[in-house]
Each structure stands twice: as C-alpha cells, then as structure tokens.
Amino acid sequence: MSARRVAQVPPLRWVLGLRSFWKQHRLPPALPLLIVIVFLVCAVFAGLIAPHPQNQGELSKRLLPPTGMAKADSSYLLGTDGQGRDILSRLIYGARMALLISIVSIALTAALGTFIGLLAGLFGGKLDMVVMRLVDVSMSIPAILIAVLLAAVFGASVQNVIIIVIILIWPAYARLVRGETLSVKQADYVALARVAGCSRLTIMRRHILPNVLPTVLVLMSLHVALVIVMEAGLSFLGFGIPPKYATWGSMIQQGYQQLQTSWWVAVFPCIVIVLTVISFNILGDWVRDRLDPKLRQV
Amino acid sequence: MSGALDQAAAGRSGTPAAPGAGAPLLEVKDLRMHIFVRRGEVKAVDGVNFSVRRGESLGIVGESGSGKSMTLLSVMQVLPQPGGRIVGGQILFEGEDLLRKTARQMRDIRGNRIAMITQDTLASLNPALTIGVQLREPLEVHLGMRGKAANERALELLRHVQLSDPARQIRSYPHEMSGGMRQRVVGAIAIGCKPSLLLADEPTTALDVTVQAQYLRLLREIQKETDLGMIFVTHDFGIVAKVCDHVAVMYAGRIVETAATRELFDRPLHPYSSALMDCLPQRNLDARLRTIPGHPPDLAQLPPGCGFADRCSRVHERCRTEAPSLAEVAPGHKVACWDVEGAA
Amino acid sequence: MGRQLAAAFGRVVVTLFVASLVVFLLLHASGDPARLLVPWTATPERVAEIRSSLGLDRPLYVQYGKFVSHAIRGDFGESLVFRRPAMEMVLSRFPATFEVIGVALGLALLFGIPLGVYSAHRRGSWFDKSARAFAAVGQGIPSFVMGIILIFIFALGLRVLPTSGRGGITHLILPALTLAIYVMVALLRLTRSSMIDVLGTEYIKLARLKGLRESRILWRHGFRNGAMPVVTFAGIMIVGMIGAGVVVEAVFAWPGVGGLIVSSVQARDFPVAMAGVLVITALYSVSAFVIDLLYGWLDPRIRRTQ
Numbered sequence: 037m038s039a040r041r042v043a044q045v046p047p048l049r050w051v052l053g054l055r056s057f058w059k060q061h062r063l064p065p066a067l068p069l070l071i072v073i074v075f076l077v078c079a080v081f082a083g084l085i086a087p088h089p090q091n092q093g094e095l096s097k098r099l100l101p102p103t104g105m106a107k108a109d110s111s112y113l114l115g116t117d118g119q120g121r122d123i124l125s126r127l128i129y130g131a132r133m134a135l136l137i138s139i140v141s142i143a144l145t146a147a148l149g150t151f152i153g154l155l156a157g158l159f160g161g162k163l164d165m166v167v168m169r170l171v172d173v174s175m176s177i178p179a180i181l182i183a184v185l186l187a188a189v190f191g192a193s194v195q196n197v198i199i200i201v202i203i204l205i206w207p208a209y210a211r212l213v214r215g216e217t218l219s220v221k222q223a224d225y226v227a228l229a230r231v232a233g234c235s236r237l238t239i240m241r242r243h244i245l246p247n248v249l250p251t252v253l254v255l256m257s258l259h260v261a262l263v264i265v266m267e268a269g270l271s272f273l274g275f276g277i278p279p280k281y282a283t284w285g286s287m288i289q290q291g292y293q294q295l296q297t298s299w300w301v302a303v304f305p306c307i308v309i310v311l312t313v314i315s316f317n318i319l320g321d322w323v324r325d326r327l328d329p330k331l332r333q334v
Numbered sequence: 335m336s337g338a339l340d341q342a343a344a345g346r347s348g349t350p351a352a353p354g355a356g357a358p359l360l361e362v363k364d365l366r367m368h369i370f371v372r373r374g375e376v377k378a379v380d381g382v383n384f385s386v387r388r389g390e391s392l393g394i395v396g397e398s399g400s401g402k403s404m405t406l407l408s409v410m411q412v413l414p415q416p417g418g419r420i421v422g423g424q425i426l427f428e429g430e431d432l433l434r435k436t437a438r439q440m441r442d443i444r445g446n447r448i449a450m451i452t453q454d455t456l457a458s459l460n461p462a463l464t465i466g467v468q469l470r471e472p473l474e475v476h477l478g479m480r481g482k483a484a485n486e487r488a489l490e491l492l493r494h495v496q497l498s499d500p501a502r503q504i505r506s507y508p509h510e511m512s513g514g515m516r517q518r519v520v521g522a523i524a525i526g527c528k529p530s531l532l533l534a535d536e537p538t539t540a541l542d543v544t545v546q547a548q549y550l551r552l553l554r555e556i557q558k559e560t561d562l563g564m565i566f567v568t569h570d571f572g573i574v575a576k577v578c579d580h581v582a583v584m585y586a587g588r589i590v591e592t593a594a595t596r597e598l599f600d601r602p603l604h605p606y607s608s609a610l611m612d613c614l615p616q617r618n619l620d621a622r623l624r625t626i627p628g629h630p631p632d633l634a635q636l637p638p639g640c641g642f643a644d645r646c647s648r649v650h651e652r653c654r655t656e657a658p659s660l661a662e663v664a665p666g667h668k669v670a671c672w673d674v675e676g677a678a
Numbered sequence: 679m680g681r682q683l684a685a686a687f688g689r690v691v692v693t694l695f696v697a698s699l700v701v702f703l704l705l706h707a708s709g710d711p712a713r714l715l716v717p718w719t720a721t722p723e724r725v726a727e728i729r730s731s732l733g734l735d736r737p738l739y740v741q742y743g744k745f746v747s748h749a750i751r752g753d754f755g756e757s758l759v760f761r762r763p764a765m766e767m768v769l770s771r772f773p774a775t776f777e778v779i780g781v782a783l784g785l786a787l788l789f790g791i792p793l794g795v796y797s798a799h800r801r802g803s804w805f806d807k808s809a810r811a812f813a814a815v816g817q818g819i820p821s822f823v824m825g826i827i828l829i830f831i832f833a834l835g836l837r838v839l840p841t842s843g844r845g846g847i848t849h850l851i852l853p854a855l856t857l858a859i860y861v862m863v864a865l866l867r868l869t870r871s872s873m874i875d876v877l878g879t880e881y882i883k884l885a886r887l888k889g890l891r892e893s894r895i896l897w898r899h900g901f902r903n904g905a906m907p908v909v910t911f912a913g914i915m916i917v918g919m920i921g922a923g924v925v926v927e928a929v930f931a932w933p934g935v936g937g938l939i940v941s942s943v944q945a946r947d948f949p950v951a952m953a954g955v956l957v958i959t960a961l962y963s964v965s966a967f968v969i970d971l972l973y974g975w976l977d978p979r980i981r982r983t984q
Contacts, residue, residue, distance in 0.1 A: 169692075172689075172692075173692060173693065173696045175913075175914060175917070176689075176693050176913065176917065176962070176963075176966065177693065177696065177697055177700070177917075177959065178917045178918075178920040178921050178958070178959070178962060179917075179921065180920070180921035180924050180925070181697075181920075181924075181939075181955045181958060181959065182700065184924075184939055184940070184943050184951060184955060185700070185701060185704050185951065185952070185955055186704065187943055188942075188943045188946065188948050188951045188952075189704050189705070189707065189714065189948070261818070265820045268820060268822075268823075269820055269821075269822060269921075269925055272822050272925070272928075273924075273925065273928055273940055274940075274943075274944055275943065285822075288822065288823070288826065292826050292829075292929070295826070295829060295830060295834055295841075296834050299830065299834075302826055303826075303830065306823045306826055306827065309820060309823055310815075310818055310819050310823060313818045313819070313820070314814065314815065314818030317814070317817065317818055318814075410886075410887055412883065412886045412887055415801075416801060416802050440889075441889045441890075441891065442889060443889065444886070444887055444888065444889030445887055445888035445889035445890075446889055449887070450887045452880055452883055452884055452887065453880070454880045455880075457879060457880040457881065458880045458881050458883070458884040459881055459884075460881040460885070460899050460902070460903070461881070461903065461978070462902040462903050462976070462977070462978060463898075463899070463902065464978075471885075471888060471890065472888045472889065475888070475889060475890060475891075476889060507978040509978070520884070523884075523888070
C-alpha cells in the first residue's frame with residue numbers, strides 16, 4: 037500500500053500506526069490479550085458484572101434460549117439452563133473458579149517444584165537421585181487415575197483438583213530448576229562467591245534464584261491453559277469442583293445431555309473454554325519467546 | 335587400483351584425455367544465485383565465471399561468507415531452502431547446460447557424474463544408518479547395483495580410501511569411527527560412481543593437521559588415477575598450494591582474480607589477493623599475523639561499485655560507483671580491479 | 679541390550695509398585711478400608727469377614743503385602759453395585775477400550791506423522807501454515823469439548839452418526855476420531871519440530887548431493903533420526919492418551935474401562951474403580967516398556983553400547 041493512499045484514509049493510518057507500534061515493541065498478540073483481559077476482569081469482578089446469581093435459578097424460566105431466538109427473555113442474554121439459571125452469569129463465575137484454581141495451584145506448584153529443584157541441583161548426590169526418580173514416577177502415572185481415586189475416596193472437592201494439578205505439573209519445575217541450578221553452579225561468579233565464604237543458602241538466594249526466576253515464570257505462564265483444561269475436564273467428569281460452584285466443566289456436563297433440544301447450555305461454555313485456552317496458549321508462547329527462547333522444547 | 339574400477343572408468347568416458355587438453359569439463363558462465371529472505375535478496379553468488387578441465391584442479395579461496403560453498407551448491411543445484419534460487423547464468427557440464435535439466439535428470443547427475451564432499455564431513459554421515467548402507471546407496475540408485483555386487487564394490491571403495499579392516503567397518507555406525515575414518519568414508523561415497531567431477535568444500539577443516547595432510551594426499555592420488563576434474567573450496571592458501579593447478583579468489587559473491595597457482599602466488603594483482611597472501615604466517619616474516627581491516631559487505635545490500643572498496647588500500651573514485659569485471663592481464667591471469675594496469 | 683532390557687523392566691516394576699502403593703494408601707486414608715469395600719447395606723458379619731481377609735488388625739506392611747498378593751491374583755473384591763468380581767467386570771470392558779484406542783492410535787500415526795514430516799519439508803508454505811493453525815486450535819480444544827463439537831456437527835447437525843454407545847462401525851467413528859485428533863495434534867507438532875532440526879543437518883545435505891529421491895531422503899534419512907524425539911515423548915503421550923481416553927469414553931457413553939471407572943466412581947463402587955485404575959496402569963507400563971525397547975532399536979548409539 038502506498039504512503040499517499042494511507043494518508044488519504046486517516047483511520048486506516050491510525051490502525052497501521054498502532055500495528056507498527058505493536059510490532060516494534062513486541063507487544064503480545066492483540067486478540068488473545070483482549071480475551072485474557074476480559075477473562076481476568078470477569079473473574080475478579082464476577083459479583084459486580086454478573087446480572088444474575090450463579091446458583092439460584094427460577095424453575096419457571098428453565099431452558100430459555102439466548103436473546104435473538106424465539107421465546108427468549110431479554111434479561112438472559114445467553115439463555116438459561118435446566119434449572120433456570122442464567123448461563124452468562126454462570127460463565128462469569130466459572131471464569132472466577134478457573135482463575136482461582138490456576139493461581140493457587142500454579143503458585144503452590146511453582147514454589148514447591150522450584151524449591152525441590154534447587155535443593156536437588158545444589159546438593160546433588162543421593163537427594164538428587166531420589167528427586168529425579170520421583171519426577172520419573174510422577175510423570176508416568178496418569179493423573180486422571182489418581183483424580184478418580186481421590187474422588188472415589190473423598191468425594192469431589194476443590195482441594196482434590198489442586199492436588200491433582202500439583203502431582204501433574206511439579207516435575208516440570210523441579211527438572212527445569214535443577215538443570216538451571218546445575219549450570220549456574222558451574223559459573224565463575226558462583227565459584228567466586230563460594231570462595232569468598234558465602235553459605236550455600238546465600239548463594240542460592242543471591243545468585244541462583246534470580247537466574248532461575250525467568251524460566252519459572254515462563255513455565256507458569258505456559259501452564260495456565262493446561263490447568264484450565266484439567267479443571268474443566270475433572271469437573272466435567274464430576275471429579276472436580278463440587279456442583280455448588282459454577283464451573284465451565286460442570287456446565288458442559290449438565291448441558292451436553294440436552295444438546296439436541298437446548299444446545300446453548302453446553303455450547304457457550306465450550307466456546308468460552310476454547311477461546312480462553314487458545315488465548316492463554318498464544319500468550320504463554322509469547323512470554324516464552326520474550327523471556328527464555330531456549331525453552332522452546334517445553 | 336583394481337581392474338574393475340578401470341573397466342568402469344573406461345566404460346563411462348572412453349579413453350581419458352591428457353590433463354588440461356580439450357574442451358572444459360565444467361564451464362560456469364555468469365552464474366547468479368540469490369537467496370530471498372525477509373530482509374531482502376542476498377546475492378550469494380553474483381555473476382561467477384570459471385572452468386575446469388579433466389584431471390585439473392581448481393581452488394576457490396576467500397573468507398567465509400564470500401560465496402564459495404554457495405557456488406558449489408549452485409553447480410549441484412542443492413540450494414539453501416527456503417529462499418535459494420538460481421537467477422541467471424549457465425552451468426555447462428560436458429557440454430550440456432545443467433540449468434536446463436529437469437529435477438529428475440539432475441538427480442541422475444548428482445552423486446553420479448558430479449560428486450561433492452561437504453564442509454562438515456564429520457556431521458555428513460547419517461547416525462542411524464551403517465556405513466555400508468550409506469556407501470551402497472549411490473551405487474544402487476545410479477548404477478543399479480544390488481546385493482553382493484554392491485557390497486563388493488563398497489568394500490573395494492573402503493580399501494581404495496585406505497581404511498583399515500573394511501569388512502568390519504562396513505557394518506559399523508558413524509559414531510563408532512574416528513574423525514579421520516569418517517572423512518575417508520565420505521570420500522569413498524563421493525567416488526563410488528566414478529564421477530568425472532569432484533567438488534570438495536573445505537573437506538579438511540574438521541581434521542587435525544596430520545590427518546589433513548594424509549587426506550589431501552589421498553584426494554590428489556585419486557584425482558591422478560581417475561583423471562578427475564576437481565574444485566577445491568578452502569580459505570587455506572597452504573592447501574591450495576599443495577593441491578590445486580589453478581586458483582580463483584572469491585570476494586562478496588564474485589571472483590576477483592584467477593590464475594595458475596604458481597602465478598598467483600608469485601604475482602597477486604588484486605588488492606584482496608595480496609592482502610590474503612599477507613595474512614599467511616609463513617609469508618610475512620615480521621612475525622606478526624596481519625589481518626585485513628573491516629568486514630565483508632552485507633550481501634543483501636551490496637554497494638554499486640567494487641565490493642572490496644571499503645577495505646581497499648588502493649581505492650579510487652571509480653571503485654565506488656562502477657564494478658570492475660574480470661579482464662585478462664597476462665596469459666591465463668585475470669583480475670577485476672580498476673587499479674591494475676591493463677585490467678578492465 | 680540385556681542391560682537395557684533390565685532397566686526398562688525395572689521401570690515397569692517401579693511404576694506398578696508406586697501405583698499399588700498410592701491405591702493402598704488412599705484406601706487407608708479414608709479411615710476404614712473395609713467400609714469402602716462393602717456395600718452400605720452389608721451386615722456387620724460381612725464387614726468383619728472383609729476385615730479379617732484383608733488382615734486390617736495387622737501392621738500396615740503386612741496389610742500391603744496381602745493387598746498386593748490379592749491384586750496379583752486379580753482379586754479386588756466384588757462390585758458393590760453388581761455383585762460380580764470387580765476384575766471380571768473390568769476385563770469384560772477391555773475389548774471396547776482396545777478398539778477405540780487402537781483405531782485412534784492408528785489414525786493418529788497414519789495422519790499425524792506424515793503431516794508433520796511434510797509440514798517440516800514444506801516449511802513456510804501454505805500447507806505448513808494451515809497444519810500449524812490446525813495444531814494450535816486442536817491443542818486448545820480439550821478432548822471432551824472436541825467430542826461435544828463432533829457430536830453437535832455429525833450426530834445432531836448432519837445426523838449421519840450416532841451420538842453414543844457401542845454398535846457397528848458408525849458408533850466407533852466419533853469417539854475414535856476425538857481421541858485421534860488429540861494424539862494426532864501432539865504427534866504433528868513433535869514430528870514437525872524434530873524433522874525441521876533433522877532436515878537442516880549435513881547428512882541430509884549429503885543425501886541430496888548423492889542424488890537420492892526426495893521421498894527417500896525424507897523417510898529413510900530424515901525420519902529415522904526425526905522419529906527419536908517423537909519416541910522419547912511417546913511415554914508422556916500415552917499417559918495423556920489414557921487420560922483423554924477416560925474422558926472420551928465418558929462423553930460417548932462408550933462401554934470401555936475408562937467409562938466403567940468413571941461410572942463406578944459416580945456410584946461409589948470402589949473395588950471396581952480400584953481394579954480399573956490398576957489394570958490401566960499396568961497396561962500403560964507395558965506400553966512404556968515396548969517404547970523403551972523401540973527406542974533402543976531405533977538409535978544405534980544406544981543399541982551398541984554395553
């Protein structure tokens with residue numbers, strides 16, 4: 037496109053300018069970023085945004101179709117489910133649950149996995165061997181089966197979901213941090229610090245941790261999508277979040293039996309999950325490429 | 335050398351002509367290969383001319399990135415992908431233009447009538463296949479040899495490159511061999527189908543010096559025995575002096591000077607050639623290694639004039655606006671420089 | 679080779695040991711294991727009988743020994759709902775699971791690997807771009823959502839395939855396809871990135887310079903090496919596939935082991951769930967064992983080292 041023609045169309049120039057600004061500063065892809073922001077706002081301000089309560093429905097308003105279809109009620113934009121609950125509001129509260137589970141479980145796992153990886157890398161020897169064996173075993177047991185057993189013994193609960201997530205993803209942190217620690221340990225400045233009489237703890241805190249941190253952050257951002265999928269899957273099977281909370285997985289579970297008569301109950305949460313997960317995946321890749329391109333294999 | 339090899343040679347090309355006589359085996363005219371990348375068009379080979387006769391060896395020297403390897407790969411039409419494309423010129427091999435061949439016809443020539451030894455020979459062997467499989471492959475594809483015949487021939491080739499215990503080595507994997515041995519295997523693969531032209535792209539850089547000398551001697555012997563035409567790409571003038579009859583000096587995708595080896599060593603005319611010569615340790619006796627100041631130009635943004643102008647000590651006004659072309663200043667000695675009497 | 683075999687076998691044993699330990703500990707973590715293993719309506723005599731047969735008054739390690747010796751004989755007790763041996767119920771569901779996993783794996787290998795290889799070969803082309811877009815979207819869709827999307831399109835929209843259950847070949851298509859897409863996307867991505875590395879190597883260049891046909895370069899020279907990282911990841915992929923398989927069986931009401939496990943947990947039928955979990959873990963361990971051997975066969979550097 038020639039410069040002259042661009043000049044003739046001011047809004048287009050504005051858009052192109054914004055685009056080049058975006059590229060120049062290597063900002064994250066705009067559409068996924070927007071979706072994630074909407075997701076975060078919904079999750080944080082669910083109580084303010086949602087037009088209806090998440091769990092109280094009116095049985096007289098069961099299975100109302102979304103606005104725009106015949107017999108729709110305009111106060112239920114995306115329709116209602118089999119118990120007369122507003123789908124939009126439940127989606128918004130579902131975002132809150134998805135975010136909560138992601139933050140809590142990823143933060144816990146990152147802290148735990150990093151700590152274990154640091155210890156293994158720093159002290160080596162037997163401890164290292166045991167940790168690596170544990171990593172192997174954790175990765176070779178299908179997490180869903182543990183989830184099944186936990187649910188069978190204790191019933192579905194939020195804690196179960198978090199435990200499952202931890203079992204599934206801690207090996208990634210432990211392995212990565214261990215490897216990184218081993219390589220940083222070889223670096224001259226760490227050897228110097230040791231010669232200067234710094235204790236192992238000081239070395240760990242002052243030298244190794246800051247080096248490992250970007251890697252851990254990348255891994256955390258890549259794991260958000262994974263955790264959202266896990267939570268939804270477990271809730272879909274009835275092993276995850278108990279039914280008193282609205283979650284995307286349980287919404288789909290309740291809706292897919294009525295796919296033929298009232299498609300909207302299951303289809304909207306499906307769309308929301310797919311959009312959110314793909315957006316988080318793309319942003320995760322972006323964070324990786326910005327902070328730590330060598331992680332491409334993860 | 336064995337009788338079978340002689341017969342194969344005779345069957346292919348008739349009576350070998352005396353070195354240097356007759357029409358050139360390979361004649362490259364104004365060859366241009368550009369690589370189209372996001373930031374523009376990299377002129378990796380920018381109008382190159384040279385020719386090689388049977389039994390003759392030509393050395394192409396220059397810094398890394400001057401387009402030497404790309405010239406050889408262009409002759410083979412194995413171009414860097416994505417983006418590499420030949421945009422002009424002629425490659426006449428035994429009188430036929432290779433650029434007019436179909437992909438299939440070209441495949442029948444590659445590894446058969448023209449063979450190439452690649453730069454990083456240690457990485458050139460497939461780690462998942464035995465030496466035998468890799469040796470037999472061109473024999474099967476090009477000569478239709480099968481089973482025992484192919485195996486016999488492969489053993490013969492390994493003996494030919496003086497590899498010890500070929501019967502055992504033929505069943506081993508590349509990781510089980512030393513660097514020098516793998517190097518010999520790559521050589522054996524190259525001469526497997528009795529090519530009439532051998533392209534060698536810095537075949538000795540990955541080897542230590544003693545092995546290097548052995549390998550060069552071997553290549554030279556093979557060349558004499560089979561009346562090969564050979565192109566030897568290197569950045570090492572020492573190797574050129576040992577192996578090559580003629581030299582072409584390459585800079586920024588172009589050949590800037592070409593002459594018989596002796597002549598070029600005695601009388602380098604192009605400022606770049608003499609600068610390269612000065613970098614040789616045995617040549618400058620004041621014990622300090624010299625370097626050429628500056629860097630080669632970006633091949634995607636070549637200046638309009640001579641590519642060497644910015645680094646040249648004998649630069650003129652004209653050098654910056656107009657590129658000199660190769661001109662013969664003495665019999666067999668061509669140079670592309672405005673500063674040379676009688677050139678351009 | 680012998681040593682490698684032993685190491686691979688050792689991994690199988692360790693995995694099974696840990697899995698049995700997890701199940702055993704969970705059984706005890708609930709308080710009274712006997713309560714989990716008998717119906718709510720069981721008489722006190724029946725509960726006492728189970729207690730003594732499990733040796734619940736003995737030290738824990740003795741109990742674990744008993745648990746393992748029962749498990750090895752395939753004795754996981756009776757289904758609380760159906761009053762049939764739990765193991766028998768799990769085994770009767772096996773053909774269905776094999777069917778869906780086998781077809782899915784076949785489809786995934788048949789399409790995922792060639793697509794990945796070709797995508798790497800034609801890197802940057804429209805084919806590669808669409809394959810990558812397909813992979814990004816496929817990776818972003820959880821398997822149960824994929825199942826629902828396929829049901830929505832083919833069973834409810836076009837009405838060409840049944841929504842659920844097991845019957846003729848038409849019943850198999852949707853569940854197998856759902857699972858296949860999940861595995862195929864992973865295979866495609868892995869194959870592509872590993873083939874891109876391989877195709878940039880010197881030995882591929884030499885293969886070209888030898889005048890070989892492109893297909894031979896791609897498969898014989900390229901894929902032999904490109905397959906190794908794919909095989910390395912196969913273990914993790916099988917774990918994922920088992921998880922996805924459980925979900926897919928639940929979505930399509932497919933009468934396989936995964937579906938059985940899910941429905942028995944929903945009915946709080948612990949013996950059946952336990953038997954199912956351990957059997958699937960065993961199945962997984964065996965396939966991981968096979969993969970270990972396959973890897974050794976593919977990579978001569980491992981094969982020849984003692």
